[in-house]
Amino acid sequence: GQSLEQPSEVTAVEGAIVQINCTYQTSGFYGLSWYQQHDGGAPTFLSYNALDGLEETGRFSSFLSRSDSYGYLLLQELQMKDSASYFCAVMGYGQNFVFGPGTRLSVLP
Amino acid sequence: DTAVSQTPKYLVTQMGNDKSIKCEQNLGHDTMYWYKQDSKKFLKIMFSYNNKELIINETVPNRFSPKSPDKAHLNLHINSLELGDSAVYFCASSQESGQTYEQYFGPGTRLTVT
Numbered sequence: 570g571q572s573l574e575q576p577s578e579v580t581a582v583e584g585a586i587v588q589i590n591c592t593y594q595t596s597g598f599y600g601l602s603w604y605q606q607h608d609g610g611a612p613t614f615l616s617y618n619a620l621d622g623l624e625e626t627g628r629f630s631s632f633l634s635r636s637d638s639y640g641y642l643l644l645q646e647l648q649m650k651d652s653a654s655y656f657c658a659v660m661g662y663g664q665n666f667v668f669g670p671g672t673r674l675s676v677l678p
Numbered sequence: 679d680t681a682v683s684q685t686p687k688y689l690v691t692q693m694g695n696d697k698s699i700k701c702e703q704n705l706g707h708d709t710m711y712w713y714k715q716d717s718k719k720f721l722k723i724m725f726s727y728n729n730k731e732l733i734i735n736e737t738v739p740n741r742f743s744p745k746s747p748d749k750a751h752l753n754l755h756i757n758s759l760e761l762g763d764s765a766v767y768f769c770a771s772s773q774e775s776g777q778t779y780e781q782y783f784g785p786g787t788r789l790t791v792t
Contacts, residue, residue: 599779600779602779602780602781604781606719610785610786611768611783611784611785611786612721612768612781612783613783614780614781614782617779617780654719656721660779665723665726665734665736666711666723666726666781667723668720668721668722668723670718670719670720671719671720671721
């Protein structure tokens with residue numbers, strides 16, 4: 570089976586940098602994804618790591634370490650619009666996506 | 679153009695009824711999914727379909743049945759609705775041949791069972 574853990578809540582101020590961690594237990598997977606979901610909205614794809622290391626996409630970066638069963642999402646230059654829930658997800662074999670419980674990010678002025 | 683669409687957006691019904699949620703994607707993707715998101719925002723995969731074949735069926739009651747008339751549609755039928763079925767249901771699609779396994783989600787259907 571697969572299970573993921575994330576902090577339930579994170580708070581930061583505008584302009585700051587925040588890191589949302591994700592630890593997982595899985596028997597095998599293709600990669601680690603990150604999704605953003607605003608209240609009342611649908612999850613939207615942010616980033617994907619198939620290999621260990623850092624992937625950068627604009628203000629967002631994602632990191633994966635398979636040896637540590639750990640990944641994180643880094644958000645820089647925080648904006649109010651970044652207030653949302655963030656989910657890590659692993660894609661296991663056989664198109665089996667498993668999502669983490671989500672981290673609610675609150676960005677304060 | 680909407681990539682993944684679902685209807686209806688809201689669905690209120692009584693226990694014991696049977697209902698359906700429709701999903702369509704115009705992205706040409708070969709895999710479609712149904713997810714359930716509960717009140718605590720846990721997002722759990724229910725089904726996935728690849729080329730009309732069911733790939734996953736995660737501990738979902740057999741009251742739930744996916745129907746895929748073609749590659750672009752994956753509908754969800756629910757029989758004998760129960761209070762615990764109240765949730766937001768998301769349809770999603772992805773392209774297996776891609777390297778990112780990015781999933782595109784529909785807007786969701788909020789199901790309320792009374």
